[in-house]
Amino acid sequence: MKMNILLIQLKRIGDLILTTPAIAAVRAKFADADISLIVSAGCGDLLPAIPAIDRAFIARGTMSDAASWFSVARHRFDYSLDFTRNDRSAFITLLSGAKRRITADHPRQREKIRALSYNTVVDIPIGLMHTVDYHLALLQPLGIRDASPLVTLNLPSSATERAQRVLQEAGISGDFVLLHPGSARAEKFWEADRWAALVGFAAERGLPCVVTGGSSIFEQGHIAHVKARAKHAFVDLSGQADLLTLGALIQRARLLVTVDSAPMHFAAATQTPQIVLFGPTNPLHWHPRFTPALILLAGEDAPLTGFSPKQKPVAMNLISTEQVIDGMKTLLAAPRLYL
16 A cells, blocks of 8 residues: 655745755655645745655645645545644644654644644754754654755746746846845845945846846835946846746856845755855755855855854844955856756
């Protein structure tokens, strides 16, 4: 009989991308298993790029979820793995009725619903680990150890074709620099005049700039400030590219410069050279690995090569324009290897 495995990841886009090594490891271990994945509504568009799953459910947090949860309850899972560790994922785990219901230890584990939801709790020092390593450590009860930590996505051809059309319409046929200034959190914003200076530096190198970001008034306002300060034009695709097209644009870029946000994880999956600006968040848990990347932490003079779990939040304006441009010079001097 086929083994049924349920994976639950209800966090954001970056978290789901950083779960792909664990998903691939489960598939490699159980090649013939039926693997289901539950994701949050904001991540649903990413599912076509994760080929190792057989079935997906989207948790929208509305009454429309009921049919999905009935299906989950009927499925008779052998294993469920909860990568999320919140009340909703605990409820879904309990509903799954899986024989082994696995999650990481949590201070709230003794609360009633959590105590009922799980029968296998893995003691993992989450605060000391990269997020990929945490996800892989959760697989220990399945007998999976030393799995590859490489982040991978299989972008569909439709996404790469859309990205190519967008670039052609913008008059870009060769290399370009992609800038992603936006975030859902204002404290991650870097000064608009500094982003504008990057546009100018790229233009002096003969490289057009493409700017991406969300469609919210919040992010659009920030990008408008960049546009007002830029002395050179750039292609503004903010709020226009769907998730997979964004991934394909990043895959096609000569270089990405971004704050700590989802594009960083797309670049890691597509081996795109990147510069990532960190301040409020700890790069220990999120920094890209195994890809050409420079990690700039506010308050540090040089790119990070070591990471500390005790890193405290720092203001983004402590990263200078010169630091980022120096990083761009370094990465642009090396050949770009396209997948």
